[in-house]
Amino acid sequence: MKKILITLLSLLVAAPLMAAEALNGAGASFPFPVYSSWAYSYEKETGVKVNYQSIGSGGGIKQITAGTVDFGASDDPLTQADLDKSGLMQFPAITGGIVVIVNVKGLNKQKITLDGSTLADIFMGKITMWNDAKITALNKGLKLPAAKITVVRRSDSSGTTAVFTKYLSESSDVWAKEIGSGKAVNWKTGLGAKGNDGVSNMVRQTNNSIGYTEYTYAEQAKLDYTNLVNKAGKVVSANLESFAKAVATVDWHKNPSYAVSLTNSADDKAWPIAAASFILVRKDKPEATAKVMKFFKYSFEKGDQAAQYLKYVPLSKEIKDEILAKVK
Numbered sequence: 001m002k003k004i005l006i007t008l009l010s011l012l013v014a015a016p017l018m019a020a021e022a023l024n025g026a027g028a029s030f031p032f033p034v035y036s037s038w039a040y041s042y043e044k045e046t047g048v049k050v051n052y053q054s055i056g057s058g059g060g061i062k063q064i065t066a067g068t069v070d071f072g073a074s075d076d077p078l079t080q081a082d083l084d085k086s087g088l089m090q091f092p093a094i095t096g097g098i099v100v101i102v103n104v105k106g107l108n109k110q111k112i113t114l115d116g117s118t119l120a121d122i123f124m125g126k127i128t129m130w131n132d133a134k135i136t137a138l139n140k141g142l143k144l145p146a147a148k149i150t151v152v153r154r155s156d157s158s159g160t161t162a163v164f165t166k167y168l169s170e171s172s173d174v175w176a177k178e179i180g181s182g183k184a185v186n187w188k189t190g191l192g193a194k195g196n197d198g199v200s201n202m203v204r205q206t207n208n209s210i211g212y213t214e215y216t217y218a219e220q221a222k223l224d225y226t227n228l229v230n231k232a233g234k235v236v237s238a239n240l241e242s243f244a245k246a247v248a249t250v251d252w253h254k255n256p257s258y259a260v261s262l263t264n265s266a267d268d269k270a271w272p273i274a275a276a277s278f279i280l281v282r283k284d285k286p287e288a289t290a291k292v293m294k295f296f297k298y299s300f301e302k303g304d305q306a307a308q309y310l311k312y313v314p315l316s317k318e319i320k321d322e323i324l325a326k327v328k
Helices: 002-018 032-046 057-066 080-086 116-123 133-138 159-171 173-178 195-205 215-220 240-248 286-302 304-309 317-327
Strands: 022-027 049-054 071-074 088-103 150-154 191-193 209-214 227-229 274-282
Touching: 022 057, 022 286, 032 049, 032 215, 032 286, 032 304, 057 071, 057 159, 057 274, 080 088, 088 159, 088 195, 088 215, 088 240, 088 286, 088 317, 116 133, 116 150, 116 159, 116 173, 150 159, 150 195, 159 173, 159 209, 159 274, 191 195, 195 209, 195 215, 209 215, 240 274, 274 286, 286 317
Parallel strands: 022 049, 022 071, 150 191, 150 209
Antiparallel strands: 071 274, 088 209, 088 274
């Protein structure tokens, strides 16, 4: 009996030491599908659990600034001044595309084509009908319904919104002047939804609606998404190849914090609303940051196939190696 009690006590004492190691992150919903895939593989191979909360870029920035998570994630990169003020470092982890999703019946699998100027007018409430002359001019031969457009947009502080509104600002002087860009803007119309998944679900449930989301969410929700006219004036489709064309033209060394824009690439085959998702770590927590970097080193080395399957564009080996060396 005494022997059994000693054994039980020793197990109880050892239990905390045997608890699974874990990393905690929070932020952008844009990269959530790929981070989830990487986290599953990492835990399976190392036993380290990565808990990532998809709460929006604004929430991720707040939590890493407060030090309540090991890493934050944002699709809207911080300036060097803001990084220095909060004692943070920043690096890109993955890139991909934001698509314009629609729920319009009777198209018989034909895709609607839009351009940035028309999108800006729709999201400002200036174009309210699907058969508006500006939309029909871009879609000759496509029968569009005489139905009112319902706009769906993010209600939370969102890096996806920051990228999308930057694209609209670059496409429309009126949008740039009246609304501008940012993680949260003063929308003039539309229904608000939280997260990329929230926007996708609301568009799926709302007839004649339009919204914007990261590509994988559109695919998983089986939603239609539009073609777009890019900066070169070419009609392009959303796919891994057009996202990769946009990423290939990016100069990551424009500033030391990697805060670059991927919208409106000049390449004539590039998707115009490409984006990068950035990781934020604290300089004053080297042990936690080292553990975070082990996860991303693993993901950089072994996660490209999973990323491409989900239609994200991995970083080049050169940039990955540079990031790992810089943070170390």
